[in-house]
Amino acid sequence: MREKETNNNAGAISSPTPMLQVHDRDQAAGDTNNGGMRTTETLLRLIPIAPCIAALVVMLHNSQTNDFGSVSYSHLGAFRYLVHVNGICAGYSLLSAVIAAMPRPPKMSQAWTFFFLDQVMTYLVLAAGAASTEVLYLAFKGNPAITWSSACSSFPTFCHKATASVAVTFVVVASYALLSLISSYKLFTNYQPPTLNPAISKPSIQVATFHA
Amino acid sequence: MREKETNNNAGAISSPTPMLQVHDRDQAAGDTNNGGMRTTETLLRLIPIAPCIAALVVMLHNSQTNDFGSVSYSHLGAFRYLVHVNGICAGYSLLSAVIAAMPRPPKMSQAWTFFFLDQVMTYLVLAAGAASTEVLYLAFKGNPAITWSSACSSFPTFCHKATASVAVTFVVVASYALLSLISSYKLFTNYQPPTLNPAISKPSIQVATFHA
Numbered sequence: 147m148r149e150k151e152t153n154n155n156a157g158a159i160s161s162p163t164p165m166l167q168v169h170d171r172d173q174a175a176g177d178t179n180n181g182g183m184r185t186t187e188t189l190l191r192l193i194p195i196a197p198c199i200a201a202l203v204v205m206l207h208n209s210q211t212n213d214f215g216s217v218s219y220s221h222l223g224a225f226r227y228l229v230h231v232n233g234i235c236a237g238y239s240l241l242s243a244v245i246a247a248m249p250r251p252p253k254m255s256q257a258w259t260f261f262f263l264d265q266v267m268t269y270l271v272l273a274a275g276a277a278s279t280e281v282l283y284l285a286f287k288g289n290p291a292i293t294w295s296s297a298c299s300s301f302p303t304f305c306h307k308a309t310a311s312v313a314v315t316f317v318v319v320a321s322y323a324l325l326s327l328i329s330s331y332k333l334f335t336n337y338q339p340p341t342l343n344p345a346i347s348k349p350s351i352q353v354a355t356f357h358a
Numbered sequence: 359m360r361e362k363e364t365n366n367n368a369g370a371i372s373s374p375t376p377m378l379q380v381h382d383r384d385q386a387a388g389d390t391n392n393g394g395m396r397t398t399e400t401l402l403r404l405i406p407i408a409p410c411i412a413a414l415v416v417m418l419h420n421s422q423t424n425d426f427g428s429v430s431y432s433h434l435g436a437f438r439y440l441v442h443v444n445g446i447c448a449g450y451s452l453l454s455a456v457i458a459a460m461p462r463p464p465k466m467s468q469a470w471t472f473f474f475l476d477q478v479m480t481y482l483v484l485a486a487g488a489a490s491t492e493v494l495y496l497a498f499k500g501n502p503a504i505t506w507s508s509a510c511s512s513f514p515t516f517c518h519k520a521t522a523s524v525a526v527t528f529v530v531v532a533s534y535a536l537l538s539l540i541s542s543y544k545l546f547t548n549y550q551p552p553t554l555n556p557a558i559s560k561p562s563i564q565v566a567t568f569h570a
Contacts, residue, residue, distance in 0.1 A: 221503035224492045252551075265535070269484055276485035277492035280436050284496070285504065291433035292497065292509040301504075323477070334546035339464075 184247060190328065191243035194321040198236035201314040205229050208307040214300040224277040225308065228315060231274040235318060238267055257333040264329045268322040275315045282308055396459060402540065403455035406533040410448035413526040417441050420519040426512040436489040437520060440527060443486040447530060450479055469545040476541045480534040487527045494520055 205225055209218035219225040242260065285305055288296035298305035417437055421430035431437040454472065497517055500508035510517035 215503070217503050221501065223495055223499075265539075269535070272481055272484055273488035276488035280489035280492045281496070283435055284493070284506075287435075289433065291427070291429050292507075292513075294496075294506045294509075295504075297504040297506075323481070327477075330542035331546045331549065332551070334543045335549050335551035337543065337547050339544070339547035 181249070184249065187328065187332075188243050188247040190321075190325060191239055191246055194239045194318050194325070195236050195243075197314045197317040197321070198232045198239060201311045201318065202229055202232040202236065204307055204314070205232075205311040208304060208311065210301045210304040212301070217297070217301050217304050219308070222281055224274070224281045225311075228274040228278045228311065231270050232315065232318070235267060235271055235322075238263065252332075254333075254336060257329070257336065261326075261329040261333040264322065264326045268319065268326050271315060271322055272319050275312060275319055278308070278312045278315065282312060393461070396461065399540065399544075400455050400459040402533075402537060403451055403458055406451045406530050406537070407448050407455075409526045409529040409533070410444045410451060413523045413530065414441055414444040414448065416519055416526070417444075417523040420516060420523065422513045422516040424513070429509070429513050429516050431520070434493055436486070436493045437523075440486040440490045440523065443482050444527065444530070447479060447483055447534075450475065464544075466545075466548060469541070469548065472541040473538075473545040476534065476538045480531065480538050483527060483534055484531050487524060487531055490520070490524045490527070494524060 205219050206229055208225075209216070211217075219229065242263070245256070246260075282305065284294060285297040285308075288294050417431050418441055420437070421428070423429075431441065454475070457468070458472075494517065496506060497509040497520075500506050
């Protein structure tokens with residue numbers, strides 16, 4: 147992949163002074179534009195924090211004791227994983243929002259890090275949601291073939307709280323799918339399209355040297 | 359998001375004839391480049407077909423009958439979902455490889471469709487893998503708190519075949535994570551970076567009109 151060249155030397159031969167003025171005005175407009183983009187990204191990165199913490203807290207306090215016995219989220223691997231992933235997600239969302247809010251020129255290393263971590267976070271949260279959904283499905287329905295009883299008939303409150311937590315986790319999945327899209331966009335727009343001809347995409351000032 | 363302008367009118371004022379020759383030569387190079395890119399993408403899209411079919415076939419023939427009873431993949435929702443998703447995955451991989459192989463100019467609608475469907479496919483296969491892993495975990499370990507017995511002690515062959523199918527499904531997940539990255543790259547390189555100044559990025563021939 148080839149990084150793009152910024153052809154801000156455009157028109158430098160014919161009229162240096164007017165071009166400089168244009169550049170200055172555009173620079174100011176670009177800064178405002180960058181500020182708006184930064185604020186939007188920071189807000190989008192803050193959005194998943196609330197559902198992450200909500201899903202985490204609901205699951206963390208999910209336990210039920212009755213005549214059938216006692217059950218807690220910690221008895222089920224998928225629910226423990228869901229709690230951990232939501233904790234990591236809340237921390238990462240806050241950290242990435244702080245980094246995205248910093249007023250500094252965009253760096254390729256940061257774009258790659260955000261792209262990679264957003265993808266990983268999406269996959270982790272989705273896996274937690276899918277595994278927990280499967281446990282809930284088995285807990286509600288049971289499985290006669292392998293003699294697993296329907297646990298939710300014995301522990302209805304536990305199952306309802308777990309369902310709420312899993313549903314909120316899927317809100318986090320949706321938020322992260324969107325954030326992954328945005329970080330892909332921010333990363334790959336810095337590269338040349340694979341089908342674009344490198345010689346054609348060079349600024350005209352360099353191509354003009356061909357004519358002698 | 360702004361689509362990029364191809365500044366292939368570069369140098370048109372100073373020397374039209376040499377530029378045309380350069381353009382022709384570059385066009386041929388570009389076509390070869392596009393052909394190579396197309397072949398690579400087609401091959402990458404063909405790769406997941408084998409693991410999809412392998413995971414599907416292994417799971418589809420997974421059943422065991424012994425003194426404890428009879429168990430089949432169809433008794434478990436997660437395994438049925440895994441079979442369906444692997445079938446869809448194999449079909450989509452083949453179809454997308456055929457479309458990617460067609461020698462025609464790249465279209466934005468196709469780039470958006472591939473991007474969207476690759477993401478959806480990754481999420482579907484990952485969810486199937488995660489849910490099935492959770493079932494296997496429960497089947498191997500059991501869960502005393504909710505009185506679920508370890509089914510794998512009664513049906514070891516069933517569990518081993520299911521484990522093999524799930525492991526192969528994660529190969530499909532990895533392939534699709536890579537394909538998602540490639541389709542993101544192919545789509546978003548056609549857009550301007552969010553921080554790039556629109557006036558600066560215009561070809562010099564247009565900026566030159568500013569000077570009068």
